[in-house]
Amino acid sequence: MTQSIVVQVGQCGNQVGCRFWDLALREHAHVNQMGIYDEALSSFFRNVDQRGADSTGGKINALKARLYLCACLQAVLVDMEEGVLGEILQGPLRSLFSSTQLISDVSGSGNNWAVGHHTYGLAYREQIVDQVRKAAEHCDCLQCFFLIHSMGGGTGSGLGTFVLKLLEDEFPEVYRIVTSVYPTAEDDVITSPYNSVLAMKELTEHADCVLPVDNQSLVDIVGKIQHMSNTGKPGCTIKKDCTIISGQGGVVKVEKPFDAMNNIVANLLLNITSSARFEGSLNMDLNEIAMNLVPFPRLHYLLPSLTPLYTLADVSVPPRRLDQMFSDAFSKEHQLIKADPKHNLYLACALMLRGNVQLSDLRRNIERLKPTLPFVAWNQEGWKTSLCSVPPVCHSHSLLALANNTCVKSTFFELRERFVKLYRRKAHLHHYLGVDGMELAGFSEALSSISALIEEYTHLESPLMPNAPRLTIAT
DSSP, X not given: OXXXXXXXXXXXXXXXXXXXXXXXXXHHHHHOTTOBOOHHHHTTEXXXXXXXXXXXXXXXXXXXXXXXXXXXXXXXXSOOSSOHHHHHHHSTTGGGSOGGGEEOOSXXXXXXXXXXXXXXXXXXXXXXHHHHHHHHHTOSSEEEEEEEEESSSSIIIIXXXXXXXXXXXXXXXXXXXXXXXXXXXXXXXXXXXXXXXXXXXHHHHHOSEEEEEEHHHHHHXXXXXXXXXXXXXXXXXXXXXXXXXXXXXXXXXXXXXTHHHHHHHHHHHHHHTHHHHSOOXXXXXXXXXXXXXXXXXXXXXXXXXXXXXXXXXXXXXXXXXXXXXXXXXXXXXXXXXXXXXXXXXXXXXXXXXXXXXXXXXXXXXXXXXXXXXXXXXXXXTOEEEEEESOOOTTOSEEEEEEEEETTHHHHHHHHHHHHHHHHHXXXXXXXXXXXXXXXXXXXXXXXXXXXXXXXXXXXXXXXXXXXXOOOOOOX
């Protein structure tokens, strides 16, 4: 049995993460109605007895999440009063988490990457390492770390990337898969371009795989789902207080502005971990994602697209045909980041399916789509596939596509432009340079890092010898 540890950092990371735990519990309850602690549950949950000791079999006593929670120290986009961690410990998932897993502070990062990375990182380094080691000790075979955080605020970007480096130092052989939520151009946090570009340097150097999600795509997706429910067409409705538009069953009982967006990201995590949690005829090891989709170490940013975009029975719409779902997965409407992959190059692509899907269906649709998808010449067969037999609750099947495509450079280019606009005027720099450990060189290094990353993607699209013949081996 293999296990994974989830690391949640900042307000966004904790809200998305807790939404994932809530939906995962619902899935397992639907599949495992006998209440038996099985291998599927063991990948992300521990079964503990009344004394708190691990119980490896039999009936479920009490489930504990295999996670480490880093506190939300400062609200980024949502006005917080008591903090997300306080809400978690008072909410419906409180029994899932132990208070010893939570590390918190009261003063906040002030939307400042340097405070999160240098001040809180150094202050809580030993405590963080100790808690991660304890979580790892409960794993028979630690497969990977999942880090969930946002890029625009101070805690998610600063402390989040500090924890990422710690994971690399302490567990260099364990893969680190990161889900990063990027801010919009109209973000409320004026310093979000600084925070995001400074965090990008750390992600490029210390992550094995990054799943970028941008807030604008999430806003558009939620808007489309809500529009769908208002069309008046028979069967197109969204249930009141359902998981797609409210926090019921998640972090808190009161609906908040970003609950619907968090649910979309949680659904991404639900699908990417399905092979680890359930049986399948062609299950994919989580480590295979980075191993097969990242041909160059720094170019590990994967474009996620998902169909259906909602979970459980939240949205009642006519079911999509299987072939149509494959087409949807490669359309802009189902991407979690604003980009145009069909006008850029694919380095590799993974298709993770759930439900009653045959291998022949998978192969047929790949052959159908291949002529429309521009792959690099040296990796025309760069497909990785997965078939998990357990579909999402109340759906017949689902599909998650993860594409390593050069189109992500457009997102990084726009982020760099916003960074440069602030940096040229030296705006707000004094807030960062007043933090111990932060130097002006850190900004120029971060700018150079993201520029080099953009150039590497651009170089792949402009080969020096586009018509060079294939090399042959002399015999």
